[in-house]
Amino acid sequence: xxxxxxxxxxxxxxxxxxxxxxxxxxxxxxxxxxxxxxxxxxxxxxxxxxxxxxxxxxxxxxxxxxxxxxxxxxxxxxxxxxxxxxxxxxxxxxxxxxxxxxxxxxxxxxxxxxxxxxxxxxxxxxxxxxxxxxxxxxxxxxxxxxxxxxxxxxxxxxxxxxxxxxxxxxxxxxxxxxxxxxxxxxxxxxxxxxxxxxxxxxxxxxxxxxxxxxxxxxxxxxxxxxxxxxxxxxxxxxxxxxxxxxxxxxxxxxxxxxxxxxxxxxxxxxxxxxxxxxxxxxxxxxxxxxxxxxxxxxxxxxxxxxxxxxxxxxxxxxxxxxxxxxxxxxxxxxxxxxxxxxxxxxxxxxxxxxxxxxxxxxxxxxxxxxxxxxxxxxxxxxxxxxxxxxxxxxxxxxxxxxxxxxxxxxxxxxxxxxxxxxxxxxxxxxxxxxxxxxxxxxxxxxxxxxxxxxxxxxxxxxxxxxxxxxxxxxxxxxxxxxxxxxxxxxxxxxxxxxxxxxxxxxxxxxxxxxxxxxxxxxxxxxxxxxxxxxxxxxxxxxxxxxxxxxxxxxxxxxxxxxxxxxxxxxxxxxxxxxxxxxxxxxxxxxxxxxxxxxxxxxxxxxxxxxxxxxxxxxxxxxxxxxxxxxxxxxxxxxxxxxxxxxxxxxxxxxxxxxxxxxxxxxxxxxxxxxxxxxxxxxxxxxxxxxxxxxxxxxxxxxxxxxxxxxxxxxxxxxxxxxxxxxxxxxxxxxxxxxxxxxxxxxxxxxxxxxxxxxxxxxxxxxxxxxxxxxxxxxxxxxxxxxxxxxxxxxxxxxxxxxxxxxxxxxxxxxxxxxxxxxxxxxxxxxxxxxxxxxxxxxxxxxxxxxxxxxxxxxxxxxxxxxxxxxxxxxxxxxxxxxxxxxxxxxxxxxxxxxxxxxxxxxxx
Numbered sequence: 061x062x063x064x065x066x067x068x069x070x071x072x073x074x075x076x077x078x079x080x081x082x083x084x085x086x087x088x089x090x091x092x093x094x095x096x097x098x099x100x101x102x103x104x105x106x107x108x109x110x111x112x113x114x115x116x117x118x119x120x121x122x123x124x125x126x127x128x129x130x131x132x133x134x135x136x137x138x139x140x141x142x143x144x145x146x147x148x149x150x151x152x153x154x155x156x157x158x159x160x161x162x163x164x165x166x167x168x169x170x171x172x173x174x175x176x177x178x179x180x181x182x183x184x185x186x187x188x189x190x191x192x193x194x195x196x197x198x199x200x201x202x203x204x205x206x207x208x209x210x211x212x213x214x215x216x217x218x219x220x221x222x223x224x225x226x227x228x229x230x231x232x233x234x235x236x237x238x239x240x241x242x243x244x245x246x247x248x249x250x251x252x253x254x255x256x257x258x259x260x261x262x263x264x265x266x267x268x269x270x271x272x273x274x275x276x277x278x279x280x281x282x283x284x285x286x287x288x289x290x291x292x293x294x295x296x297x298x299x300x301x302x303x304x305x306x307x308x309x310x311x312x313x314x315x316x317x318x319x320x321x322x323x324x325x326x327x328x329x330x331x332x333x334x335x336x337x338x339x340x341x342x343x344x345x346x347x348x349x350x351x352x353x354x355x356x357x358x359x360x361x362x363x364x365x366x367x368x369x370x371x372x373x374x375x376x377x378x379x380x381x382x383x384x385x386x387x388x389x390x391x392x393x394x395x396x397x398x399x400x401x402x403x404x405x406x407x408x409x410x411x412x413x414x415x416x417x418x419x420x421x422x423x424x425x426x427x428x429x430x431x432x433x434x435x436x437x438x439x440x441x442x443x444x445x446x447x448x449x450x451x452x453x454x455x456x457x458x459x460x461x462x463x464x465x466x467x468x469x470x471x472x473x474x475x476x477x478x479x480x481x482x483x484x485x486x487x488x489x490x491x492x493x494x495x496x497x498x499x500x501x502x503x504x505x506x507x508x509x510x511x512x513x514x515x516x517x518x519x520x521x522x523x524x525x526x527x528x529x530x531x532x533x534x535x536x537x538x539x540x541x542x543x544x545x546x547x548x549x550x551x552x553x554x555x556x557x558x559x560x561x562x563x564x565x566x567x568x569x570x571x572x573x574x575x576x577x578x579x580x581x582x583x584x585x586x587x588x589x590x591x592x593x594x595x596x597x598x599x600x601x602x603x604x605x606x607x608x609x610x611x612x613x614x615x616x617x618x619x620x621x622x623x624x625x626x627x628x629x630x631x632x633x634x635x636x637x638x639x640x641x642x643x644x645x646x647x648x649x650x651x652x653x654x655x656x657x658x659x660x661x662x663x664x665x666x667x668x669x670x671x672x673x674x675x676x677x678x679x680x681x682x683x684x685x686x687x688x689x690x691x692x693x694x695x696x697x698x699x700x701x702x703x704x705x706x707x708x709x710x711x712x713x714x715x716x717x718x719x720x721x722x723x724x725x726x727x728x729x730x731x732x733x734x735x736x737x738x739x740x741x742x743x744x745x746x747x748x749x750x751x752x753x754x755x756x757x758x759x760x761x762x763x764x765x766x767x768x769x770x771x772x773x774x775x776x777x778x779x780x781x782x783x784x785x786x787x788x789x790x791x792x793x794x795x796x797x798x799x800x801x802x803x804x805x806x807x808x809x810x811x812x813x814x815x816x817x818x819x820x821x822x823x824x825x826x827x828x829x830x831x832x833x834x835x836x837x838x839x840x841x842x843x844x845x846x847x848x849x850x851x852x853x854x855x856x857x858x859x860x861x862x863x864x865x866x867x868x869x870x871x872x873x874x875x876x877x878x879x880x881x882x883x884x885x886x887x888x889x890x891x892x893x894x895x896x897x898x899x900x901x902x903x904x905x906x907x908x909x910x911x912x913x914x915x916x917x918x919x920x921x922x923x924x925x926x927x928x929x930x931x932x933x934x935x936x937x938x939x940x941x942x943x944x945x946x947x948x949x950x951x952x953x954x955x956x957x958x959x960x961x962x963x964x965x966x967x968x
Contacts, residue, residue: 067131068096070684070739080677081668088653088662094131097676098683098739100468100647101136104667105166108659113173118180125743133170133648137177140646144430145227148746156433156643160460161650162553162670163439164210164657170648171220171436172196178222178432182229188419192222192232194306195415199234201259201303202408205243206252208443211657215240215254215449216408217437217456219636223429230429231420235636236412236600237437237456238629240449241401242566245282245331248445253283254404255299257328260321262293263300272325273355282331282400311418319586323407326359327400335372335392343372343392361584370572371395394565395572402571403579406590409601433643435460435636439650440553448566451505451558452629454551455498459633461491461552461674467645468679472686479731481687488678491552494536499630503530505549506626513567513624520545520560553673567624598635599628649674687729687736696735703748723748812933889943894918896945914938924950 066072066083087095088104093112095102111117112132121134123142129135136157139148146152157174159167175196179189199218207213217237223230247253261277269275277287287293307317332352335343345353345368357364373386387395440457441450469488476483498505508526512518524545531537538548538555545560579591594602623631651670654663671677691699697711700719709715716735720728725744729736897918905915916927918940928935928950936951 066095067092068098069102069680070096070098072680072684075677075680075684077668077671077677080671080680081664084651084667084671085662085664089660092130094133096131097649097680098688099139100649100679100683101131101133102649102651102676103133103166103170104651104653104662105164105169106659107653107657113176118177121177122181125747127743133173134177136646136648137174138181140432141178141181143644144224144432148742152430154431154433154643155646156435156640157646157648158435158460158463158640159648159650160437160457160464160674161439162209162652163207163213163441165439165650165652165670167436167439167650168196168200168204168212168214170650171434174434175220179229182224182227188231188421189229191310191419192229194309195220195232195234195419197302198306198310198411198415199236201256201299202254202411203236203239205240205247205254208248208250209441209655212255214436214438215243217435219639220434220436221639222432222434224431225427225429233416233420234412235598235632236409237632237636238449238452238599238625239405239408241405242447242449242562244327244401244404245397247284247286248443252286255296256303256324257283258287258296259300259303260324261287262296263298263304264321272321273329273359274325280328280331282328310415312414316414316586319584320407320411322359322584323403323587323590326356327403329356329359330396330400333371333396335389337389342386343389344368359584360579360587361582362578366574366578370399370575370578374573376573398571399575402569402575403587403590406593406601410586410590410593413601431643433639435640440551442554442556446556446558447561448563450556451549451563452626454549454553454556455495455506455629456633458491458494458498458552459637462495463637463640463645464647465490465675468647468682469675472682472688472690475690475731475734476687476736479734479736481729481731481736484685486678486682486685488675489552489673494549494551497531497534497536497549506630509563509567509626510624513564518564520563523563524560554669567626569625595623595628597623597628598632599623599625600632649676683739688739689737689742690734691737692734700745700749702752705752886942890918893940893942893945897940918942921948921950924948928952 069080069083072079072083084095084102084104087093088106091106091110093104093106093110095104113134117132118134120129121132121138124135124138140155140157142148144152144155159170159174161167175193179193182189199216200212200214203214203216203218204212205215216239219235219237221233221235223232243251243253252258257280258277260272261274261283264272264274277283278285288296304317329352333349333356334346335349336346338344353368354364357367360367371387372392373384375382375384437456437460438453441453443450465488469486470490473483473485475481496504499507501507502511505527508530509523512523512526515522524547527537527547528539532539536550538550540546540548540557545563546557547560548555548557576591579587582588582591590601596602651667654661654666693713693716694711697709697715697719701709701711701715703719703722704715709718713730717730720735723745725737725741727738728741905911911917914937916924916937916939919927920942924937924939927937931952933952936949939948939950940946941948
């Protein structure tokens with residue numbers, strides 16, 4: 061039987077570490093990985109698939125009420141989106157979602173889920189929204205790698221800015237921070253290089269591998285032969301196809317993709333170049349490396365001699381004199397690795413820059429946009445060997461922890477005191493002294509690092525000695541006695557021992573002096589663009605048009621000291637914090653349940669350590685007892701004056717109190733300049749406004765219905781009046797037309813009497829054949845008269861053929877031999893004519909299964925004249941002659957003896 065657990069830890073009756081851990085553990089065992097602390101979401105990585113993110117679940121969390129559904133990351137996305145639109149307690153305002161936690165706690169997956177749900181909320185169906193969803197998989201391939209703590213660890217930080225106009229996303233921007241470029245040339249035990257190298261080697265076809273110059277993966281030193289099992293290779297191949305599809309979807313051109321893969325292949329080839337001294341002491345590439353050197357030069361699009369020259373010596377110009385300094389073997393290897401790191405870093409920077417260019421189509425800077433930012437940055441790290449990258453990563457996490465503390469504890473409790481609210485101060489672990497240890501000027505760790513980096517002959521040991529002398533006795537710094545340059549910093553999350561070997565070189569981030577000019581003139585277009593680009597203060601690549609620099613420009617570039625990596629990183633963090641402090645934050649605290657990445661396993665010690673250094677116990681206490689929402693009187697009255705249903709109320713304290721008295725809110729407090737509300741008060745006030753909104757909708761519906769009905773009645777009356785007028789007008793026109801027609805008939809009759817030219821033939825309806833009048837044949841010679849032909853069915857098409865009965869010789873006149881021969885001859889002609897008509901003409905004459913009214917079949921000339929006797933002038937009929945094949949037209953016209961005109965036509 062499932063244990064009843066609290067969905068909101070701020071409602072725990074007993075608040076201590078044991079009850080907190082027990083509640084989270086019970087929920088985790090029931091696959092409830094999400095839990096609230098007020099308006100803060102705690103997410104525990106399950107290390108397995110859970111059916112929590114289906115389309116049906118996504119639909120439930122659209123515009124939902126918090127208490128109606130279990131805690132979920134989709135709820136955070138919905139709250140941020142609704143707040144951005146101004147539908148919750150605050151007016152329209154920029155939002156930011158801060159995802160924090162250790163490496164392997166699930167931050168990257170949480171970012172993808174947030175993006176997906178926000179796109180669902182804004183009804184994403186355009187190409188831009190689909191491109192945004194492809195950004196994360198693309199950046200993961202180039203910026204993520206396997207570490208001992210996480211199989212898909214972000215080795216860079218990113219802040220995704222989604223810009224909205226009204227409720228639709230209009231553009232997006234990616235800000236990237238501190239890519240771990242050293243991973244390209246070195247990985248510790250149990251770790252891998254960036255995913256993209258394995259994807260390429262597994263996914264590119266054999267023909268394309270030959271084109272890019274790629275060989276067996278086990279040969280490349282930069283991936284340490286750690287390629288993987290066949291199952292892993294299939295995984296990499298699938299991932300490669302996804303990356304290619306993502307690049308196509310985002311908008312990368314085919315030539316750009318080819319150039320990028322060529323550069324990556326060149327980096328792998330470059331790593332296999334080794335050096336050996338000659339008899340003169342000058343280095344050269346070993347015999348085994350000549351093939352790799354030639355391959356790298358071809359892939360980079362440069363001359364082989366020029367590339368090796370940049371690796372084995374440095375040329376500088378001083379007072380017009382060229383000075384050449386040969387490298388030692390270690391310096392040559394450092395130059396080789398430096399080129400690989402810089403080239404990869406610039407490829408990654410170009411990808412981010414290209415994404416930003418493609419995701420911001422035709423952005424009008426003058427238009428007002430609302431924004432939702434999502435921060436997915438590297439988690440706190442403490443490895444067996446911690447280097448320069450871990451120092452920067454942990455500094456970023458210190459900044460995030462300070463932002464959390466400042467927003468949740470410092471700012472809130474400071475306002476309680478200023479506003480005279482009775483409050484028992486909650487103590488928390490303030491990490492401001494740790495930030496000062498890193499960032500203080502002129503004696504912070506990064507300031508001293510920049511100072512030592514400016515001295516060419518300074519060493520990492522000199523830097524550590526400087527730290528020991530300046531921070532000796534500081535509570536957050538510990539001296540390490542070791543032959544290696546090492547020191548310890550006591551972070552908010554615990555002690556971390558750093559190995560300072562390579563700190564100065566990584567902070568300088570230098571490249572061989574001549575390599576920039578060499579690569580600018582590369583025949584590989586993308587490589588030329590990358591090294592012609594400039595670097596911003598935050599370390600962002602800013603590509604420019606391809607240009608071949610003169611030697612003077614190169615000398616100027618090499619002589620000017622660029623900002624150090626540490627200085628760029630500090631500046632980028634400052635810009636990031638400014639954006640976050642200007643927005644309304646939403647926090648997601650990711651927890652890693654165990655260190656072995658096993659599903660259904662929660663290690664109490666691992667989880668408890670994270671709860672402690674994240675300050676979640678103190679967070680629960682301040683969310684339970686504190687007031688997370690603190691609007692000023694003016695802000696509150698401006699937002700909620702609609703609840704009084706009075707126009708133009710003053711924006712003061714009295715109006716606010718009147719508003720609150722009309723609601724059922726409890727446990728709020730009033731300060732000297734602002735109100736103090738619990739986190740659930742925002743939803744209660746939102747419900748009040750929603751009720752008014754629904755009532756307004758009903759009123760609008762009724763009023764609009766009344767107006768529409770009124771317009772409809774008027775429109776119907778107008779239409780009836782118009783119809784009556786049209787009917788009267790039509791009747792009048794018909795009467796006039798009838799008079800005009802009668803007049804025309806009278807005029808026609810007068811013209812006929814005056815023997816005017818006959819009018820055109822007018823067909824008349826076929827009537828029953830009249831009996832022929834007796835002529836000169838004596839009555840005694842007449843036999844009983846033949847009946848007129850009676851049609852009988854022959855087929856569905858010819859059911860009314862007027863010839864059927866004529867073929868039956870029912871009654872025969874008594875004749876002599878000569879008369880009988882003539883009658884027989886006439887009879888044969890008649891039969892032949894009928895046969896001709898049925899076989900060749902019937903289907904041409906029949907229309908819709910019947911003969912037209914002007915066609916009278918086979919009748920004699922006399923019968924035709926009898927039919928036309930009493931008809932008006934101009935009438936006609938068509939008949940078939942008895943004596944020959946063909947048609948005959950019988951037409952009545954004006955003549956002296958009032959005769960008919962018979963005209964025979966040819967056979968058709």
